[in-house]
Amino acid sequence: MKRIIEKVLSKGAARAEVFYLNSLQTEVSYEAGRLKELANTEETGVALRLVKDGKLGFATTTKLTHLDRLVDDALATASCGGEMEFNFAVAGGLPDSRCFDETVAELSVDEMMKHSEAGIAHLLDYEKDILTESGTARDMQTIHVLNSDGVDAKFERTQYQFYIHGRLVEGTNMLDAGAYFGGTALDVDFDQLYERAVDDFRSARTNVDLATGPTTVVLTPRAVADIMLTLNFGVSGAYVEQGISPLVGKLGRPIFDERITIRDDGLRSGGYRSAPFDDEGVPMQTTTLVESGVLRSYLTDLRTARKLNHADTGNGLKAKRLVGTKELGKSPAPEITNWVMEGGEKPHEELLSNVGSGVLVDSIMGLLMSNLIAGEFGGNLAYGLKIEDGKTTGRVKDAMISGNVYKLFKSNLVALSKDVELTGLLGGIGTHWYPYVVLRNVTIATKS
Amino acid sequence: MKSRIEQVMKKFADKCDYLEVHFEETEESRIGFTGPRLSDLGRRVDFGGNVRALHRGGWGFASFNSVDRLEEFAQYAIDQARTVGKGTSQLAEIEPVVADVPLELKSDPRDISLENKVEIMRAYSERALGFSDSITSSLVTCFDRFHRFWFGSSEGSLVYQERVDIGGRVTPVATRDGDTQGYSVGFGGSDDFSVVKGLEREIDHACEVAVGKLDAPKIKGGEYTVILDPRLAGVFVHEAFGHLSEGDNVYEDKNLQKVMQLGRRFGKSFLNVYDTGLDRGLRGHLVYDDEGVPTEKTYLIREGELVGRLHSRETAGKMGEKPTGSARCLDYRFPPIPRMRNTCIAAGEATFDEMIAGVDHGVYCISASGGQTNGEMFTFTAANARMICGGKLAEQVRDVTLTGNVFTTLENIDLLANDLAAHDGGGGCGKAGQFPLPVTHGSPHVRIQGVVIGGE
Incomplete structure (x- = not known):
């Protein structure tokens, strides 16, 4: 990433900033009460902002084998871009943040499946005609920001999301209810979440x-x-x-x-x-x-x-x-x-x-x-x-x-x-x- | 890319019931003005792929940017499909397709310089801001994308397609005493950069509407006879009926299947609704869908009766119906699911004058700022509206949000005009996290009895 900044500066840019994102998401989806799909999404990309002749350029790519193209694109946008009206961030102390959770990072697909299956069981136990959908996703991200003013900061984050949704169709009357949880950690009482969804149907x-x-x-x-x-x-x-x-x-x-x-x-x-x-x-x-x-x-x-x-x-x-x-x-x-x-x-x-x-x-x-x-x-x-x-x-x-x-x-x-x-x-x-x-x-x- | 697909198929095709590989490369230019300021100017290259495997009814899916790890992801998708699959795979049969679909453009956005595009948008921004003192800001966005798609399946399909998508929006914003009102001019297309040009008169009109809304009274909530203009009626048919026609909303739901039984009456005998991928130049135009199925014109309602729905190969297979070329994905990060293309209410025979003459007290709803549905109920907001009194257009009103039950509202359509028009905006359709997918909608003027409008 540092090389991109060096390259940009060597091409006449006054300042530059690189944002790097890598994420690996694992997702379990249930449809009509049954396991439907397991999915993995790998995403890697770079965004580049630069200042040349007082103007801001911006380009992004997920084709990391062609970083020259990224640099050229950013320079091209700077040539007709807007005025640079701010400075990139300066290096300094960073706060503590609890955004990486070992439990989430180590969740197995089996455990993720259990979160959804227990929710589905709760809804069906209340009413067998509810058509259920559920999904559980775990994302592991690395974010890295660097700039020519000395910022070089990186963090890892876990993100977890869960949803359960049910639909009850009686004649042309449709009733939808469900529950959601999202967070960087698993601070959630699943049973309470499931009960809430059932209560929403009941009422x-x-x-x-x-x-x-x-x-x-x-x-x-x-x-x-x-x-x-x-x-x-x-x-x-x-x-x-x-x-x-x-x-x-x-x-x-x-x-x-x-x-x-x-x-x-x-x-x-x-x-x-x-x-x-x-x-x-x-x-x-x-x-x-x-x-x-x-x-x-x-x-x-x-x-x-x-x-x-x-x-x-x-x-x-x-x-x-x-x-x-x-x-x-x-x-x-x-x-x-x-x-x-x-x-x-x-x-x-x-x-x-x-x-x-x-x-x-x-x-x-x-x-x-x-x-x-x-x-x-x-x-x-x-x-x-x-x-x-x-x-x-x-x-x-x-x-x-x-x-x-x-x-x-x-x-x-x-x-x-x-x-x-x-x-x-x-x-x-x-x-x-x-x-x-x-x-x-x-x-x-x-x-x- | 084709040879990589063939290699994977050779190695992995017999490890599961069905296997497909997608690659996609997108080049995008994007311009945004916020007020007089060039607030966004960017270029984007996006390159990635996915492998989707089906085994005994279970799907495994892996998407990636690290294309060099293709075989690893293929193995992963197959393993996952084998973990999930416990039943039988039911994909509707199709003829495998081997085809190259190059671009056929009237005017290629890649031939226009970035400077030139910026100047067109700057002129729009300046025109809106200079319209009157009441216009305090404006939002102008424009993008063009050039896509290359490679698709191959274990059944022998191998398709390469190029597509262009162009779209954007100019929104003058009027502000007074903490009140903010806007009105958008949307534009879009798939084969001609000139859709971006010549919007000056529409922008002037948008400014007038936005300023007028500052003074317009809020509509009083209640039940009204409404006339929808073609743009709003297009959003209505998309939201209220199009989504309900998507096979994945129906195929696992026995109760909804009863409601959505083919042959069921949904409207009066003059009501015809279709969804088509055939209209060249529109954003909803397709040649092959993302499962390699040729696109088509699919009738959903014919003479008031439900006659069809929009399918992927899986939803068609499970319901014993034919695939319709409607399986679409937002990009390679997502699996294809049944989606709309260009959804239209077919033209009727009335004129607008005949339509309005019959309304004593009602609302003329013009253009939509969006719409949503949850299956049975829909809601959408008119971007502009005027009261109808004694058969004539009367004062401008604002905050007109319409809602209703899909089934009774379709039955309550009592007149269709003869002025069908398709419209492309710069936005798109959202479903299952896949937003914004380019779609088009079209309709003539539509009159509906007894629609609930919210209001204080």
């Missing part, structure tokens, strides 16, 4: 009517994670710099109810995206985004930190947007790591029983089509339950929820649960920790 077997109108809504941690996509965009240094985030100029000002505190924690033990440094070689950290309702920080990469005159939070990641996987060909940009929202005072069971009537919302379909940057979220209740007298009474279908995070989480917050749960994002990828959130006066439109 939604009958459909009930709901009248259109404003109602009290209990968001599960999964739903909060999805809805917080709005804030993911809002605090992104990229959208702030463009002036299209509604949080422009709001640092130090209240944006949410004072009970809300949210952190982006790139060092969280076991977090799926935890690492000692980001994809530009900048140390990762724990960044308090919202403290007692007040906006404290944006998330930045090297460029946006410079442009916004903001601290570099170490969030320059080459992540495939919304899919979350590493994408070699993408330039680093401000991306979330692991998000943590602080909980409230009472367990969620108690909050639920205090809600006279309302709707429990777990999963919203079509959320991504909302104007998320503006804080708006909406979609069809893929999984929602009606609450009557503090108890869930059945599933609400053909219903559309909509609202604006910056209004609802500021003025309509009833309570946050004391219990904070680990959840993925959009049903998969990543680990985030959220409480249940109760909001009043949320609009849900239905057929009736």
